Amino acid sequence: xxxxxxKFIVPIGPQHPALKEPGHFEFSVDxxxxxxATIRLGFVHRGIEKMTESRxxxxxxxxxxxxxxxxxxxxxxxxxLGVEKLAGVTVPPRAQAIRTIVLELERxxxxxxxxxxAAHEGGFDTLFMYSWRDRETVxxxxxxxxxxxxxxxVNLVGGVKYDITAEQKQxxxxxxxxxxxxxxxxxxxxxxxxTFLGRTRNVxxxxxxxxxxxxxxxxxxxxxxxxxxxxxxxxxxxxxDHPVNxxxxxxxxxxxxxxxxxxxxxxxxxxxxxxxxxxPESELTVRVPRRxxxxxxxxxxxxxxGELFYYIKSAGGENPYRIKIRTPSLCNWGTVSSVAIGHKLxxxxxxxxxxxxxxxxxxxxxxxxxxxxxQTMYWEDLRKYGVEYYQ
Amino acid sequence: MSIGTMFGDxxxxxxxxxxxEKYPFERKAEPERLRSKLHWxxxxxxxxxxxxxxxxxxxxxLEVIDRAKKQFVMRYYIDxxxxxxxxxxxxxxDCLHLSNDEWELASLGAEPMxxxxxxxxxxxxxxxxxxxxxxxGGHPECN
Amino acid sequence: xxxxxxxxxxILVFPAGMFLILLGMVYEYVDRxxxxxxxxxFGPRWFQPLADMFKLLAKEEIIPDGVNKALFxxxxxxxxxxxxxxxxYTPMLGFAPAFSFRGDLILVxxxxxxxxxxxGLAGANTVDRFSLVGATRTLTQLFSYEAPFMxxxxxxxxxxxxxxxxxxxxxxxxxxxMILTQPIGFLxxxxxxxxxxxxxxxxxxxxxxxxxSGALTEYSGRGLALFRIxxxxxxVIGLTLISAFYLGGLANPLEFILKTLGLLLVIALLQSxxxxxxxxxxxxxxxxxxxxxxLVQILILVVSRLFF
Numbered sequence: 060x061x062x063x064x065x066k067f068i069v070p071i072g073p074q075h076p077a078l079k080e081p082g083h084f085e086f087s088v089d090x091x092x093x094x095x096a097t098i099r100l101g102f103v104h105r106g107i108e109k110m111t112e113s114r115x116x117x118x119x120x121x122x123x124x125x126x127x128x129x130x131x132x133x134x135x136x137x138x139x140l141g142v143e144k145l146a147g148v149t150v151p152p153r154a155q156a157i158r159t160i161v162l163e164l165e166r167x168x169x170x171x172x173x174x175x176x177a178a179h180e181g182g183f184d185t186l187f188m189y190s191w192r193d194r195e196t197v198x199x200x201x202x203x204x205x206x207x208x209x210x211x212x213v214n215l216v217g218g219v220k221y222d223i224t225a226e227q228k229q230x231x232x233x234x235x236x237x238x239x240x241x242x243x244x245x246x247x248x249x250x251x252x253x254t255f256l257g258r259t260r261n262v263x264x265x266x267x268x269x270x271x272x273x274x275x276x277x278x279x280x281x282x283x284x285x286x287x288x289x290x291x292x293x294x295x296x297x298x299x300d301h302p303v304n305x306x307x308x309x310x311x312x313x314x315x316x317x318x319x320x321x322x323x324x325x326x327x328x329x330x331x332x333x334x335x336x337x338x339p340e341s342e343l344t345v346r347v348p349r350r351x352x353x354x355x356x357x358x359x360x361x362x363x364x365g366e367l368f369y370y371i372k373s374a375g376g377e378n379p380y381r382i383k384i385r386t387p388s389l390c391n392w393g394t395v396s397s398v399a400i401g402h403k404l405x406x407x408x409x410x411x412x413x414x415x416x417x418x419x420x421x422x423x424x425x426x427x428x429x430x431x432x433x434q435t436m437y438w439e440d441l442r443k444y445g446v447e448y449y450q
Numbered sequence: 451m452s453i454g455t456m457f458g459d460x461x462x463x464x465x466x467x468x469x470x471e472k473y474p475f476e477r478k479a480e481p482e483r484l485r486s487k488l489h490w491x492x493x494x495x496x497x498x499x500x501x502x503x504x505x506x507x508x509x510x511x512l513e514v515i516d517r518a519k520k521q522f523v524m525r526y527y528i529d530x531x532x533x534x535x536x537x538x539x540x541x542x543x544d545c546l547h548l549s550n551d552e553w554e555l556a557s558l559g560a561e562p563m564x565x566x567x568x569x570x571x572x573x574x575x576x577x578x579x580x581x582x583x584x585x586x587g588g589h590p591e592c593n
Numbered sequence: 594x595x596x597x598x599x600x601x602x603x604i605l606v607f608p609a610g611m612f613l614i615l616l617g618m619v620y621e622y623v624d625r626x627x628x629x630x631x632x633x634x635f636g637p638r639w640f641q642p643l644a645d646m647f648k649l650l651a652k653e654e655i656i657p658d659g660v661n662k663a664l665f666x667x668x669x670x671x672x673x674x675x676x677x678x679x680x681x682y683t684p685m686l687g688f689a690p691a692f693s694f695r696g697d698l699i700l701v702x703x704x705x706x707x708x709x710x711x712x713g714l715a716g717a718n719t720v721d722r723f724s725l726v727g728a729t730r731t732l733t734q735l736f737s738y739e740a741p742f743m744x745x746x747x748x749x750x751x752x753x754x755x756x757x758x759x760x761x762x763x764x765x766x767x768x769x770x771m772i773l774t775q776p777i778g779f780l781x782x783x784x785x786x787x788x789x790x791x792x793x794x795x796x797x798x799x800x801x802x803x804x805x806s807g808a809l810t811e812y813s814g815r816g817l818a819l820f821r822i823x824x825x826x827x828x829v830i831g832l833t834l835i836s837a838f839y840l841g842g843l844a845n846p847l848e849f850i851l852k853t854l855g856l857l858l859v860i861a862l863l864q865s866x867x868x869x870x871x872x873x874x875x876x877x878x879x880x881x882x883x884x885x886x887x888l889v890q891i892l893i894l895v896v897s898r899l900f901f
Binding site for chain 2: 115117118119120121185186192195199203204205206212253
Binding site: 075 | 723
């Protein structure tokens with residue numbers, strides 16, 4: 060009697076209540092246990108990198124901020140830091156301080172959003188509602204500083220647009236203190252609530268070696284004990300004067316990722332307080348020429364999800380020659396497909412959300428290089444290939 | 451080992467007012483620095499076109515009627531604008547500013563989405579030119 | 594029993610039929626409103642479940658390929674019928690049950706399970722993978738909570754010495770509230786009710802974030818409306834039974850409303866307090882803790898009756 064192994068594929072996406080953005084995952088399931096996983100991305104490709112080549116340096120700032128909604132300021136910072144390095148100007152210290160404050164506030168906002176979404180995937184709607192209600196405090200602070208909740212456009216090439224007055228400083232400090240209390244409460248919940256721990260403990264366990272091998276970045280890697288944080292390795296903006304302590308955890312499973320993200324927020328709050336009490340006095344912008352001198356530069360910053368990497372090349376004109384972006388979510392997908400095997404189907408959404416995927420950031424051009432048989436396809440070949448594929 | 455850690459919060463919420471804001475019946479005050487509809491003053495404009503060049507969304511168009519006499523008409527497309535504030539920063543003569551309370555800009559048609567700013571006689575001049583039979587192309591001078 | 598006018602009225606209007614459907618909608622509204630208030634938000638307005646029902650009935654019903662058409666259309670009707678029939682034997686709104694005979698407790702519990710089985714069958718009927726996983730989970734959950742839930746309903750029956758619901762109701766009104774004399778049984782019954790109704794934390798069969806909508810994924814329009822009506826009716830009947838047995842019987846409409854709404858308050862609280870349990874955790878919980886607690890309760894009852 061031959062045993063028939065039924066391959067039962069459960070597709071998650073592109074449209075699925077578990078995903079906030081489109082992406083296609085196929086899990087081969089045997090009963091409730093997952094036996095294989097494949098990932099397919101690319102649904103949100105908008106051609107941003109190509110568009111940057113036909114716009115001026117100033118216009119690109121606003122376009123690159125809209126690569127992602129949650130981490131928009133970080134994209135702006137990576138771009139302006141790169142361009143300022145190419146142009147050879149130094150930004151005044153007050154502008155750097157304000158940039159860093161908004162960076163850390165954005166980290167708080169992003170992690171609280173993630174906390175709500177992760178709780179919702181685990182069926183804990185109450186935590187979702189409460190953490191998003193408290194996230195409104197940060198959004199109010201953003202409105203105070205810049206007028207917008209997301210995509211604040213605080214940056215200019217050469218400085219910042221808005222200043223922080225004394226009254227606003229007090230409001231920021233009050234808001235951040237309120238958040239600190241609430242975050243301590245949330246940390247207590249995720250580390251002690253039994254039903255929630257039942258969903259997150261020992262799910263997605265990744266050892267330190269696996270994380271290093273797969274190239275994980277950001278809190279996903281730090282939750283497995285890998286010490287990777289761009290703010291500590293190569294500090295930028297105001298981080299040389301106000302250093303950040305790296306937050307690690309040795310567990311490697313989902314609980315550790317929750318813990319690492321919330322503890323990072325305590326660090327952020329500490330840095331914000333430190334900078335606000337020592338705001339340097341200077342002007343806000345410095346003049347940058349319209350034509351950036353030729354050259355190429357690499358700029359790395361720490362987005363809430365990990366290391367964000369920008370390569371900017373200028374040919375001396377008003378438009379950039381090439382901008383290449385590598386977002387952190389792209390590095391973390393490998394961890395999902397290799398760790399998923401052996402878990403139950405019900406853990407899949409939690410695993411997916413554990414790496415904090417940001418699909419809009421993701422869909423950039425990826426070059427896949429094989430050792431043998433790589434092809435270079437020209438435009439005509441690509442077009443023919445596409446037509447044949449869909450027939 | 452604990453179950454129901456959010457118990458205190460939940461019970462208290464039963465007696466508190468909900469955190470939702472009942473828009474449009476209740477409106478919060480706008481933040482001071484909100485960036486909403488653009489306004490242009492024609493008196494100070496010199497026609498340097500920096501705002502048009504720097505707009506990332508091509509939402510501004512400046513039409514020159516007479517450069518020496520400083521007669522310009524600006525067309526502003528609200529549906530393309532991203533309210534980013536770059537035009538305000540690029541203008542060296544302080545003719546543009548974003549108001550902070552006209553943010554309810556939705557409309558049911560495309561007509562209200564294009565706003566023409568300028569002195570009355572300039573706008574009238576442009577409309578006459580469009581309707582003028584001597585100019586069969588009907589295209590106003592674009593710069 | 595012949596079909597007389599009073600019996601037709603009781604089947605079509607009160608206590609089963611239209612009245613129960615409307616009462617089910619009222620209870621759904623109260624439940625959603627309470628859960629929303631616990632989460633510090635407003636919640637829907639009073640006519641929301643009614644509007645949902647009208648909208649669903651007005652939509653086109655799409656029958657997917659590969660299903661057994663007759664079963665697809667028939668299963669929701671069967672489920673709702675079973676749920677509505679079981680109301681004829683419960684003290685709805687505090688009045689005596691319309692029909693009553695010895696042993697009707699078993700019948701009522703069986704009818705409620707028919708609804709769950711119909712749900713599972715409806716999910717297994719399609720080719721869609723989400724429905725199949727949802728159907729598997731529904732039936733697994735049915736097998737796990739059914740035994741403890743039945744045992745806890747048997748507890749008051751043992752105390753009253755009869756299996757007829759109207760008599761158990763009358764007995765409960767005369768003695769101490771059984772929530773005080775059988776607290777373990779009450780706890781297990783309450784949680785069993787949440788498992789039966791697939792309320793969080795036991796909503797793995799219809800986990801929105803994992804398998805879209807579980808067994809009901811392929812349903813739309815009329816079929817979906819009927820299943821939702823069935824679930825609402827199940828909520829009302831479950832609440833009636835538990836408050837009749839454990840909270841001192843239902844003697845008049847005022848007591849009915851107060852007791853069932855009070856129970857709903859507690860159930861809404863439990864809904865918002867926990868994260869969703871995985872299906873294997875649910876089964877583990879029920880068979881390890883639930884069944885043992887229910888057995889302990891029955892044992893205490895039997896021993897106390899022998900010696901007192």
